[in-house]
Structure formats: structure tokens, C-alpha cells
Amino acid sequence: MAAGKPTGTQKTVPLPPIHIDGQEKIIIDTTALSDVSLGKLGKSSTDTRRRINHFHTLIKEYSKLASKKQTRGNDLSAEDMVSIGGRIEDVSREMAQMGGLDWYQKASLLGQCKQRGGDTSRWLVPKMRDLGVDKRPGKTRLLDVGALSCLNYAKERKWIDVTPIDLNSQEPGIYKQDFLDIELDRNAPVPLLSQHDDSGSGDESDIETNTAHLFQSPFEVICLSLVVNFIGDPARRGDMLKQAARLLAPEGLLFLVLPLSCVANSRYLDDERLLEIMQFLGFTQLHQNHTAKLAHYLYRLTASIPATASASGDEPQFKKKMLHSAPGRNNFSIVV
Helix, strand or coil, X not given: CCCCCCCCCCEEECCXXXXXXXXXXXXXXXXXXXXXXXXXXXXXXXXXXXXXXXXXXXXXXXHHHHHHHHHCHXXXXXHHHHHHHHHHHHHHHHHHHCCHHHHHHHHHHHCCCHHHCCCCHHHHHHHHHXXXXXXXXXCEEEEEECCCCCCCCHHXXXXXXXXXXXXXXXXXXXXXXXXXXXXXXXXXXXXXXXCCCCCCCCCHHHHHHCCXXXXXXXXXXXXXXXXXXXXXXXXXXXXXXXXXXXHEEEEEEEEEXXXXXXXHCECCCCHHHHHHHHHHCCEEEEEEEECCCEEEEEEEECCCCCHHHCCCCCCCCCCCCCCCCCCCCECCXXXX
């Protein structure tokens, strides 16, 4: 669904909480800050991308600072703790002044319109057809993580049953759900009342929290499009991939999309390293494609996730390892 055209009018809005994944789930409480002026999404795709990249940088800095404060707090001096706390507040305020996750998602949704590259589901659907998924009896269950629009697979509704989720839902049809908190439960009760009635009398808190019934059985397809890179901590990125393996049915498909720079210009990750990680988690790579800005991957789950990758606290099998030392590269990595 194409996003509406951004206007030049600035709008003052109350600040929402910002949810960030670091060593653990972190909530930056911005409600105590004064209202800020929420600016335009971007005059061009280049401007929008620049601002999105800066938001990513702020998230990574916040995650590192919060992790340092949590894990090394007893070893730091009072002066250092005050300095770290002050910088955390500065980073939180800057993200809030950009509009928080609400701004980030609106900017990303704008990137789905045809003038700015289209939505990545348009790459996945033909690959699913090539694999004969559209010919299977019944509908294919697809989990769209970090969904920006509930209409991305509307044209394929005859054969795709999509469950769109996100931490900060932008549309009524997208469920508010943390991907890493999902547990399959065949006995989860189905809500008796419609979550989306036309009267508007439904309780919004119910819409956001009554999601367990959506996860009674594994999914045939999981989409992680431009969400793994949004997490600041490399180990949590690995947790996302492990969770996908747990939630997929045998022979299920995983669609992964990363910014091209994450694999083409990183010191610690490239296509070969990513393939090794995915194979370790039980995946076989079916397709790989690089565009000017994105890297698309399609995997099939062909083996069970190994026991050595089952717990986040275990010693990682794939640590942060220098692969390319040339200057000018970024530090993106995935730890599993």
C-alpha cells in the first residue's frame, strides 16, 4: 500500500514510549519529556534514508550504553555512571525528537511506495509461486514480522493467510506483538468477541494483547524484512534467526532482507558467513539476490535447530569475527 505524501506542515504530538531491543527488552520512557515538533518524513528517498540510518545509529549507541550500565555497573565509578546515564538521556531525547518508532515506521512505509523501490513482499511472492506454494491445498500461514502494512499480501489472500505483527502497530490490522516473545500454544483460547468491529466499541488493549490464538501452530513462511538490522545487539539478531527456526514448520520458508551494506561492507559479516550461520540453524539457502540497496535471501528449514543454539546464554558458535579489515567498513554482525 502506498503511503500518503508527506506534507510540509509540522505537527506537535505527545511522545510515545520507544521500544528498543538490546541485551534485554528496553523501554525508553519519553512520556516525561515535553512535546516536540514532529517534522517531515523526508524530501527525497536519500534524505529519508539518511535520517533512518541516523536513527539506527542512535539505537546502537543506546544499546551499548544500556548494556554497559547493566553488566558493568558495579565496576564503574559514580562519575562514569552519571556520564553514561546522561548520554542515555541525550540519545533517548534525540530519538524522541525524531518521532520515535512511530516516525521510523512512517518513514519506512513511505519507502514502500513504487517511487521508492516498492515493498519487499513483491520479491517474495514470485519465488513462492515458483516453489508451487500457491498450488498447495488450503492457505499458507505466513508471519510478517515488523509489518508496515496489513495489505502487503492482499492480492494473494486466496492462498496466503498472513499474520502481520509489530511492536508499534501502524494499522488496526497489524497485531502488537514482540516476535521474540512468541510461544506456540495449541491450546491458546480464541477470543469470543471480534477484535475489529465496525462500531468502534472494541477495547484497544484487547486488540494489542489477545494474540496467543494466532500462534497455535507453526508457520509455513516467516518474513524478517529489514527488522534484524534494526536490533542493536548482535546476539539479539541471532536470537531473531533462532526464533524463526523454532516457529517454522518443517520445510518452512524464511524470507530475510537486510540492507546491502550489512553483508557487502561489514567487517564481520558477508554472504558466506551468513550462509554458515543459517546452515548451522538448519536452513538451506534457496535464493540470494542483491539490489542497489538490499540483500534478499530465501531459506528452507531442512533440519532441527541444534541444541547448542537453543539458549541465549550458551557460548556462541559464531562469535563476532573479523573477516574484512579494509578501512571504511561498518561493524554490523550477527552472533549465534
